Amino acid sequence: MQKSDKVSNGQDEDGVNPYEVPPFFDRSGSDFLTRKCGLLEQFLLYKYKMKQPILKEDILKIIHENHHDQFAEILKRASERIEIIFAVELKEVNSTRQCYDLVSKLKLPNNGRVRAGRGLPKTGLLMNLLGMIFMKGNCATEEDIWKFLSMMQVYAGRKHFIYGEPRKLVTKDLVRLKYLEYRQVADSDPPRYEFLWGPKTHIETSKMKVLEFFAKVNETVPSAFPTYYEEALRDEEQRAATFSLSSHGSSGLSCFSSENTNCIMSVPYS
Structure with missing residues (x-):
C-alpha cells in the first residue's frame, strides 16, 4: 500500500470507515435479480473505495454459478445505478485479466475522490x-x-x-x-x-452532458425538459462552431512551390 493510501484507525480521508456501504444499496427484501444487483453495487463501491481491482471472476462469485447467464444484465443494472448516484462509469481497463474500474465522468483528482487516499467519488x-x-x-x-x-x-x-x-x-x-x-x-x-x-x-x-445526466437520474430523456434542452442544443452548436474556427485558424495547407502538388497540413497538438 502506498503512503497516500494509508489511513489511520481504518478510516478514509474524510474520516469515514472505509467498510461503510451507502445504506441506499440495501435491497435485502427485493426480488432475486434486484438483490444480486444490490450486492454487486456494494462490492463495486467497496473495491473503488479501497482502490482495489475489480475482477470478473470476483463478480461471478457474487452472482453465483447458477445465474452466470444473467451476468451481463446484473452488471448493467448495477453499474447504471452507481452511475446515476456517483457519476462514475464502469469500464473494462484490462481485457486480458477481465479487470474493470469505476471511472469518474469528470477529471477530478484521484479519480473523483478529490482528496488523497481512499474514499467514495464526489x-x-x-x-x-x-x-x-x-x-x-x-x-x-x-x-x-x-x-x-x-x-x-x-x-x-x-x-x-x-x-x-x-x-x-x-x-x-x-x-x-x-x-x-x-x-x-x-x-x-x-x-x-x-x-x-x-x-x-x-x-x-x-x-x-449535464442535462443527459440529470435526465438519466430522473429516468427520462433530455428533451423532456424542452427549455433546457433547446439551450443545450444551442450550446452544442456554439461549441462546434468555436471548435471549427479554432481548427481552421491553426491549421492550413502549406505548399513549397506553385509547381509542387505535395502539400503538408499543419495540425495543432491537442
Whole structure:
C-alpha cells in the first residue's frame, strides 16, 4: 500500500470507515435479480473505495454459478445505478485479466475522490450542482445551493459519510480545482455569494452532458425538459462552431512551390 493510501484507525480521508456501504444499496427484501444487483453495487463501491481491482471472476462469485447467464444484465443494472448516484462509469481497463474500474465522468483528482487516499467519488455531487446552476439560469445563489443540497441530506457544517465537510468541498476544493466559480454578488451588503460553472467544467463537460445526466437520474430523456434542452442544443452548436474556427485558424495547407502538388497540413497538438 502506498503512503497516500494509508489511513489511520481504518478510516478514509474524510474520516469515514472505509467498510461503510451507502445504506441506499440495501435491497435485502427485493426480488432475486434486484438483490444480486444490490450486492454487486456494494462490492463495486467497496473495491473503488479501497482502490482495489475489480475482477470478473470476483463478480461471478457474487452472482453465483447458477445465474452466470444473467451476468451481463446484473452488471448493467448495477453499474447504471452507481452511475446515476456517483457519476462514475464502469469500464473494462484490462481485457486480458477481465479487470474493470469505476471511472469518474469528470477529471477530478484521484479519480473523483478529490482528496488523497481512499474514499467514495464526489463527482455525483458536482454533476448535480452543475445541473442545478444550469437550470437556475447559469448562476445560482449560495442560498439556493444549500437548499438544493439539503434535499440530498447534505448540510453545511455537518460531516457527510461520502463528501466529508460539504462546505469545504463546495466552496473551497471544487472552487480551487476550477470546477465551480464562487463570487460575491455585485453591490451586495451584507455580502451574498453565488455559484457559476468554473473554467474546467466548460472544458470537460457541456450543458447537454449535464442535462443527459440529470435526465438519466430522473429516468427520462433530455428533451423532456424542452427549455433546457433547446439551450443545450444551442450550446452544442456554439461549441462546434468555436471548435471549427479554432481548427481552421491553426491549421492550413502549406505548399513549397506553385509547381509542387505535395502539400503538408499543419495540425495543432491537442
